[in-house]
Amino acid sequence: MAFGVLAGQITVIFLEVLLGYVGARSGIIKDRDSKFLSDFIMKLLLPCTMLAGAAVDGEPELLTQAGVLFVLLLALFVVTTGLCRLSSWLHHDTPGKYAVLVGTAAMPNCGFIGLPLCSALLGTARGTVFAGMAMASYNVWFFTYVVCLFRPGEKIRLKTFITPTNIATVAMLVLLATGWRLPAPVQQFCSAVGGCTTPLALMIVGVLLADSDIRALLHTGFLYRVTLLRGILFPLLFMLLLWLLPLDNVLRTGLSIIACCPAGSLAAVLAKQTGTEATLASQAVAHSTVCMLVTVPAMLLLTGAMFPM
Numbered sequence: 001m002a003f004g005v006l007a008g009q010i011t012v013i014f015l016e017v018l019l020g021y022v023g024a025r026s027g028i029i030k031d032r033d034s035k036f037l038s039d040f041i042m043k044l045l046l047p048c049t050m051l052a053g054a055a056v057d058g059e060p061e062l063l064t065q066a067g068v069l070f071v072l073l074l075a076l077f078v079v080t081t082g083l084c085r086l087s088s089w090l091h092h093d094t095p096g097k098y099a100v101l102v103g104t105a106a107m108p109n110c111g112f113i114g115l116p117l118c119s120a121l122l123g124t125a126r127g128t129v130f131a132g133m134a135m136a137s138y139n140v141w142f143f144t145y146v147v148c149l150f151r152p153g154e155k156i157r158l159k160t161f162i163t164p165t166n167i168a169t170v171a172m173l174v175l176l177a178t179g180w181r182l183p184a185p186v187q188q189f190c191s192a193v194g195g196c197t198t199p200l201a202l203m204i205v206g207v208l209l210a211d212s213d214i215r216a217l218l219h220t221g222f223l224y225r226v227t228l229l230r231g232i233l234f235p236l237l238f239m240l241l242l243w244l245l246p247l248d249n250v251l252r253t254g255l256s257i258i259a260c261c262p263a264g265s266l267a268a269v270l271a272k273q274t275g276t277e278a279t280l281a282s283q284a285v286a287h288s289t290v291c292m293l294v295t296v297p298a299m300l301l302l303t304g305a306m307f308p309m
Contacts, residue, residue, distance in 0.1 A: 009120045010297045016116075016199050017293075020206025034207040041200055042111065047168035049115070049194030051175075051182060053128030062126065063176045065251045066133045072242075072255055073137040080106040080234050081145065087225065096277040097222065099149035103267025104284040105229040107142060110134040111165075112205055113261040113292070116198040121300070122254055128194070129176070130254040132169040139166060142266060150274045205289060208265070212286035222280065223287040226263060230288050231295030235260040239299075239306060249307040256307065260299035263288035 023029040029037075084106050088098040108114065114134050118127030139161060174180070181187065217223055238259040242252045263285045271281035 010300060013116060013120060013202060014293065014297075016202035017206040017209070020203030021210045022206070023203065024207040024210030029203075029207055031211070034204060034211075037200060037207075038204055041197060041204065043164045045193060045197045045200065046111065046115070047164045048190040049128050049197045050132050050165065050168035050172045052187065052190035052194040053125050053132065053172055062129060063173070065248075065254075066129050066173070066176070068247070068251060069130055069255055069258075070133045070137045073134055073258060074141060076234075076238055076259065077106055077137065077141040080229075081141075083234070084229070087229065091225070095149070097280070099146075100267065100271060100277045100281045100284055101222075101226060101229075102149060103142075103146050103270065104263035104281065104288060105226045105234070107138060107146065107264045107267060108134075108230065108258055108261035109264040109289075110138045110258055110261065112201040112265070113296075114258050116202050117257045117261070117296070117300075118254060119198050121257060122250065124195075126250070127254075129172065130258070132165075132172055134258045135165060136169050138264065139163075142264075146267070147270060150270045150276045208286065208289055212283075212290065214290065217283055217287045217290065220280075220283065220287075223284055226284045227288045227291045227295070230263050231260065231291055231299070235299045239303065243306060249309050252307040253303055253309060256303040257300070260296055260303070262292040262296070 020029065024034070081102050084102045085098070087093075087105075088101055093101065110131060115128065115131035118131045118134075121127065122130065143161060175182070182190065235256065239252075239256050242255055245252075247255075265285050268278070268281040268285045270276075272278040
């Protein structure tokens with residue numbers, strides 16, 4: 001992708017985040033509004049986006065790419081979790097801090113950040129498929145391993161994986177594999193509704209930033225460690241691996257986009273539910289998200305240089 005095109009897409013993304021920030025700071029978007037919008041996006045808009053993304057014609061390799069992306073991202077989560085364990089051992093972290101480190105540094109925000117970035121840089125259809133598989137990979141590792149760090153001894157529950165987004169992702173893969181298509185009015189509806197997902201998701205990120213005490217985030221070394229790992233070190237290591245693997249640059253770009261996303265917010269939610277370093281987890285997510293204004297453009301520009309399309 002040309003530098004000018006990439007820079008333009010990054011600018012649009014930044015402006016959409018800024019709109020949410022301004023809306024929250026000015027009082028137009030209240031706290032209850034952001035919670036409603038988050039649920040609205042994840043449970044209603046995102047499934048429509050997934051279904052709309054299945055309408056890709058003439059690209060039979062997309063399903064194979066989606067499978068490769070799922071496997072490589074799952075491997076990434078396993079490896080970065082191991083690196084987080086090493087970091088925690090070197091810093092003598094408590095079990096609670098280790099849980100937060102894995103939940104934030106090893107697990108990127110595939111939904112509110114990954115989906116908009118993939119859609120903007122790879123096209124709506126392909127970007128949606130890639131982001132959908134990234135979220136599926138995230139859920140597998142988060143709910144089979146990460147959740148056990150916050151709730152030791154808890155058994156894996158099948159119903160945890162039965163969410164509107166996961167159901168829609170499976171339906172999307174079936175449509176891609178069979179070549180079936182939704183009825184034209186339904187497809188048009190899903191495309192129209194799904195088109196709202198990207199800007200709204202980025203506005204929610206802006207709202208999150210507005211709710212954070214930026215000054216309070218500047219004095220905790222642990223937060224810088226999360227951001228350094230999540231936003232710089234892990235993406236660079238993954239991009240180097242992708243450069244060595246025999247993959248096409250479109251798939252490499254999609255994987256790199258997910259790898260450079262800031263910390264996922266689900267760890268902060270789980271920390272609050274379990275009483276495990278809840279404040280630290282929220283600060284880690286906020287710190288990583290604030291720093292994404294620098295780390296994500298830098299990593300995406302490097303991605304464009306390494307994997308030109």
